[in-house]
Amino acid sequence: MSISVVVLGDQEKIVRQIEGYRGELMVTRVCSGVAEAIAACDTGMADVLIVADAQLVPPMEQLDALLMRQTAVVLFFDRPEDWKPLPDVLHLPADSGMAELEGRIKGVVQSLNHSGTDGTLAVPEQEDDSTGRNGRIVSFWSAPGSPGRSTVALNYAVETAAAGKTVVLLDADTYAASIAIQLGLMDESASIAQLCRAIDAGSLDVARLNAACSLVQVGEATMRVATGIPRASRWPEVRASALQRAAMLLKVHYDVVVLDLAPYIELDEQLSFDTQAPQRNAVTVEMLQCSDELFMIVRADSLGIPRALRAIDELEEALPGLNPKIVFNRVGASSTGRSPKRRLIEAWDRFGPTHQIAGYLPEDSAACNAAVLGGSPLLEIAPRCLLRMEIRSLAGINSTDSPKKWNSRRFRSEA
Incomplete structure (x- = not known):
């Protein structure tokens, strides 16, 4: 099974890494602008959108639209820890190995395919939550x-x-x-x-x-x-x-x-x-x-x-x-x-x-x-x-x- 990927950002290194690894990830398009990448995902050609440039992260409204269509979103650039965690979005540093990248992406795609059919979006649990409530x-x-x-x-x-x-x-x-x-x-x-x-x-x-x-x-x-x-x-x-x-x-x-x-x-x-x-x-x-x-x-x-x-x-x-x-x-x-x-x-x-x-x-x-x-x-x-x-x-x-x-x-x- 292949996983089609749209890359947002002018990062030839990431494309070469994915194509050279010859795993299940397959790059179908490289986009230089947010509108182009969203349009490409809307056509159904992408299972995953990889954002390779910190300046090109789409707004939350567009990310939600992608997730509702069961398109996984991955932030893959230097120092992702500097970003606030976005719900349902996978954050990985650019120096991650291809084995880790492919494994994490496969997990996210499978999770969306199994749990995204009810139309709900998840909110990740916060580590500092001390309320202990189950409201x-x-x-x-x-x-x-x-x-x-x-x-x-x-x-x-x-x-x-x-x-x-x-x-x-x-x-x-x-x-x-x-x-x-x-x-x-x-x-x-x-x-x-x-x-x-x-x-x-x-x-x-x-x-x-x-x-x-x-x-x-x-x-x-x-x-x-x-x-x-x-x-x-x-x-x-x-x-x-x-x-x-x-x-x-x-x-x-x-x-x-x-x-x-x-x-x-x-x-x-x-x-x-x-x-x-x-x-x-x-x-x-x-x-x-x-x-x-x-x-x-x-x-x-x-x-x-x-x-x-x-x-x-x-x-x-x-x-x-x-x-x-x-x-x-x-x-x-x-x-x-x-x-x-x-x-x-x-x-x-x-x-x-x-x-x-x-x-x-x-x-x-x-x-x-x-x-x-x-x-x-x-x-x-x-x-x-x-x-x-x-x-x-x-x-x-x-x-x-x-x-x-x-x-x-x-x-x-x-x-």
Whole structure:
């Protein structure tokens, strides 16, 4: 089996080494510019891109595109240790022997071929990580139609933080971000875009990601919040693979990473002629794929349930293998009649797929409206309401205490 190689950089020595070794590596093209090398890899003629010049390392966005197409990337020049480690990129000094070079490249190619089919990108473990955490990513998704997804995601994160866990909440809704508004944070800086810029710069420093987030006090606990983009037109600033890397890195340092996702998963941009064009819904698609736990919020009425059924069909067709947990929201007699929970169970057993029903959240417009008006979660506005108790149960928290009303939250710029 031969491994085709594109060399980026005017380094005849490397080409002579590869051709003289007569192993499995075969040079198919030598490129002097980044655009030429990327175009050559796009044609499918390369299994590996070897970057032989430190001045020609492609930006992280282009490296991610190559890795997603299962093209390995190798930095092969003097003093690669001077470079910050780039995720999924192999760093080798130029004086490495050909046997080592071929062996390492074969390992990378095989790894991409076996693990790159799920569409996820890895974040290498950091040697100085002393947290010892094995966090998880919890995503909240729904069909279109405002079923209360952001409200549930926010209060889920708040209750998890109040239970003593370290939590970071990411507003990844590229259509209608609302977490900042619900928390009274009129933030135009778009923390979610700052996270992506930090990752695109090759940073794996969690302190830099923390600095981009707001530190919010909820009750007697704190959590970090990455606010969403304030205008939907800014969606290209939130690059899917960069946000995925950020979430995976935060997962190493936090107990729970909570994601509020947009409802749309269609990738219509694949029909365009420009295959490098950003895809608006790619953020939702990639974050769904890397989630450890996925809650689908369903509005419990005659409009919300049919929408949810259609959305589940689309999800199973586009992303097979995902197993969303169903959460019925706004459950009440006014929308479903008497015995609303029993009626929902009967309707779901008759028409719905075989996904687990994780919870039934009662209708409480008064508490939700008061929370939005006060820019605070239910923990502070309505600590004794049944809706808050059900969200605590959804988060796996037993409500055995008698809750008290907390004082208003105070925001901190940085810990």
